[in-house]
Every structure is written in C-alpha cells, then in structure tokens.
Amino acid sequence: MFSLEDYLSEKEQWEAVKTWFRENGLWIIAGVVVGAAGIGGYQWWNGHIDKVNGEASAKYEKMIADLGRNDESGALALLGELERDYSSTPYVDQARLAFARVYVESNRLDKAASALEAVSQHSKDKQLALVARLRLARVQISEQKPDAALATLNGVDPGSFAAQFHEIRGDADLAKGDKGAALSEYRVARTMDTGGGGNSLLDLKISDLVADAAPLPSATPKTPTAQTQATK
Numbered sequence: 001m002f003s004l005e006d007y008l009s010e011k012e013q014w015e016a017v018k019t020w021f022r023e024n025g026l027w028i029i030a031g032v033v034v035g036a037a038g039i040g041g042y043q044w045w046n047g048h049i050d051k052v053n054g055e056a057s058a059k060y061e062k063m064i065a066d067l068g069r070n071d072e073s074g075a076l077a078l079l080g081e082l083e084r085d086y087s088s089t090p091y092v093d094q095a096r097l098a099f100a101r102v103y104v105e106s107n108r109l110d111k112a113a114s115a116l117e118a119v120s121q122h123s124k125d126k127q128l129a130l131v132a133r134l135r136l137a138r139v140q141i142s143e144q145k146p147d148a149a150l151a152t153l154n155g156v157d158p159g160s161f162a163a164q165f166h167e168i169r170g171d172a173d174l175a176k177g178d179k180g181a182a183l184s185e186y187r188v189a190r191t192m193d194t195g196g197g198g199n200s201l202l203d204l205k206i207s208d209l210v211a212d213a214a215p216l217p218s219a220t221p222k223t224p225t226a227q228t229q230a231t232k
Contacts, residue, residue: 056086060095067102075099093123097132104139113139120152130161137168146175163192167202174209183209 059078066075079099082092096115103112116139119132133152140149149172158165170185186206193199 052086053089053091056082056089056091059086060091063095064098067098072102090125090128093119093125093128093132097128097135100132100135100139109139109143113143127159130156130159134161134164134168137172141168141171141175144175146172149175163189166192167199167205170205174205179209179212183213 166189
C-alpha cells in the first residue's frame with residue numbers, strides 16, 4: 001500500500017535530482033554540445049583531407065603526363081604547386097621521385113641527388129625514405145662519390161631493405177677499389193636476400209670477386225726427358 005512516507009521519500013529524491021541537475025545541467029549540455037562539435041569537426045576534417053588528396057592527385061597525374069610529353073617546364077610548375085600547397089600529401093614525395101628518375105635518365109645526376117635527398121630526409125613514409133636513400137647512394141656512386149654513398153647508407157635502420165643496403169655498400173667499396181670489403185658486403189647481402197627468386201646480379205658480383213681473389217695455379221714442373229737424364 002502506498003504510504004505518505006513513500007511519497008515523501010520519492011518527493012525528496014526528485015528534489016535531489018532537480019537540485020543536482022540545476023548544479024550540473026549546464027556541464028551536461030556543454031558536454032553534449034562539445035561532443036557533437038567534435039563529431040562534426042572530425043567529419044569535416046576527413047572531408048577536407050579527402051578534398052586535398054584529390055586535388056593533389058590530379059596535379060600529380062598532370063605532372064606525370066607533362067613529363068611523358070617532355071614538357072619539363074610545365075611539370076616543374078606543378079611540382080612547385082605540390083610542394084607549396086600540398087606538402088602534407090604523399091604526392092610530393094612521389095613527384096620528387098619521378099623527377100629524380102627523369103634527371104638520372106638525362107644524366108643530370110646532381111639534380112637527381114637533390115630530389116632523392118629531399119625525399120630521404122623529409123618523407124613521413126619511412127619505407128619511401130629508405131627507398132630514396134638507396135637510390136641516392138646509387139646516384140652518388142655513379143657520380144664517383146663512393147664515400148658519400150657510404151655516408152648516405154650509414155646511421156639508419158634499413159629495416160626490410162637490409163640486403164639492398166649491404167649490396168650497395170659493396171658497390172661503393174668496389175668503386176673505392178676495396179675488393180675485400182666489397183666481397184664481404186656482397187656475401188652478407190646474399191645471406192639476407194630472402195626473395196626466393198635469387199639475385200643473379202649479386203651472384204655474378206660475388207663470383208667475379210672470388211675469381212679475382214683466387215691464387216693463380218703454380219707452374220707444373222716438367223718431367224725430365226731421357227735425353228736430359230743422359231746428359232747428367
């Protein structure tokens with residue numbers, strides 16, 4: 001049976017709830033508003049990122065098309081726009097790598113080195129930075145700068161590119177004339193190469209250096225002939 005005491009108890013509870021809400025209600029409303037704003041801001045940010053990436057992608061594709069038509073000035077202008085307005089996107093790194101390849105093919109190795117160094121030093125993609133570092137070392141060897149190539153490869157964690165790092169270090173050592181060091185690096189690279197298909201060029205480098213290091217066969221002493229023995 002419902003009693004007056006029960007009524008008073010419920011009334012007191014309700015009064016307590018109203019009092020708590022008066023004291024804390026604004027914070028609840030503010031929390032709801034902030035939460036809604038956060039969700040809206042997150043959605044806006046994602047939309048903004050998609051828009052920026054889409055614009056950068058379009059400029060990158062146009063730059064590649066200009067390079068394909070040998071319109072280097074037009075491609076350079078687009079690269080400048082990517083670097084200026086879309087530096088947060090991965091297309092800047094890809095554009096620099098594309099130009100590095102063009103520079104290598106046209107034997108402008110100094111320009112190729114600059115483009116590759118920019119990617120190796122500033123890319124947010126660690127794997128791409130390592131790829132750029134490997135290519136930079138190859139360019140430096142072609143520039144007859146083997147010490148610079150070794151400096152480029154040293155002091156970084158090569159990760160999954162360890163075999164390639166050792167092979168190119170071997171190339172740099174060989175360019176310096178240190179065949180022993182080169183052979184050592186090549187052999188390490190061979191033990192680390194788990195590609196499955198093998199590396200025929202690396203195997204050729206090793207076999208050539210092993211052949212160079214092999215001692216020449218000594219001359220076989222001639223067996224004395226009967227005439228020679230007769231004269232003794």
